[in-house]
Amino acid sequence: MDMGSADHAAHEAMAGKMVESAHMRMTPMRPRTDADSIRAMAIADTLRHALEKYSDPAAAERDGFRLFMPQMKNQKIYHYTKWANALGEAFRFDPAKPTSILYKNDGSGHKQLVGAMYTMPKRTTPADLDKRIPLSVTQWHLHTNLCMPPRGEEQRYATLRDGKPLFGLAGSITTKEACDAENGRFTDVLFGWMVHANVFEGTDLKSVWGHDEHAEHAEHGGRPGR
Numbered sequence: 001m002d003m004g005s006a007d008h009a010a011h012e013a014m015a016g017k018m019v020e021s022a023h024m025r026m027t028p029m030r031p032r033t034d035a036d037s038i039r040a041m042a043i044a045d046t047l048r049h050a051l052e053k054y055s056d057p058a059a060a061e062r063d064g065f066r067l068f069m070p071q072m073k074n075q076k077i078y079h080y081t082k083w084a085n086a087l088g089e090a091f092r093f094d095p096a097k098p099t100s101i102l103y104k105n106d107g108s109g110h111k112q113l114v115g116a117m118y119t120m121p122k123r124t125t126p127a128d129l130d131k132r133i134p135l136s137v138t139q140w141h142l143h144t145n146l147c148m149p150p151r152g153e154e155q156r157y158a159t160l161r162d163g164k165p166l167f168g169l170a171g172s173i174t175t176k177e178a179c180d181a182e183n184g185r186f187t188d189v190l191f192g193w194m195v196h197a198n199v200f201e202g203t204d205l206k207s208v209w210g211h212d213e214h215a216e217h218a219e220h221g222g223r224p225g226r
Helices: 003-010 034-054 057-062 083-089 126-132 154-158 176-181 204-209
Strands: 023-025 079-080 100-105 111-120 141-148 186-197
Touching: 034 057, 034 186, 034 204, 057 079, 057 100, 079 083, 083 100, 083 111, 111 126, 176 186
Parallel strands: none
Antiparallel strands: 023 141, 079 100, 100 111, 111 186, 141 186
């Protein structure tokens, strides 16, 4: 799988709140305890402090974070990712070292710092995800059953059938058989578990953990511009 196609495919989702579907698996919510709330807020506070120096994306780039899909100019959320951090998260959890730093357009052509994204390998169990960030506070998500066009035919992300896109996370194709029929490239799980912490959207649990911009920035109908 080439990373260019995979990157934008991983950042496509239905507009609005995330909902579980053939293309999106989410961790179940658990009953919340006071200890969960305290731990989640402590993580958010640590992350917020660690990210303050990255108000300018250039600072993130100087520290080794690289923009996903730089050719896609009008993204809802821009992911600046440091692969060394992604690798490290598979073995340890340091709230101050997320996989990606997240920005959005501020309306005047500049990028505004939103927060960060943590990741874990796809094999990770809900119990282990809960040890990182309480599943009573937020939901991790996994991108699943994705069909991408053949390499070199990325323009086919715009292909519609019965008014719906065929390819991508908003695509109607959800099985390998259907994907093969379109000469596409199928993956049952793309990348691993992800969760956003929007620590500059507010200081309460709901603002930080209660929604995921990741699901709101894919308004391209499953086609690439993630």
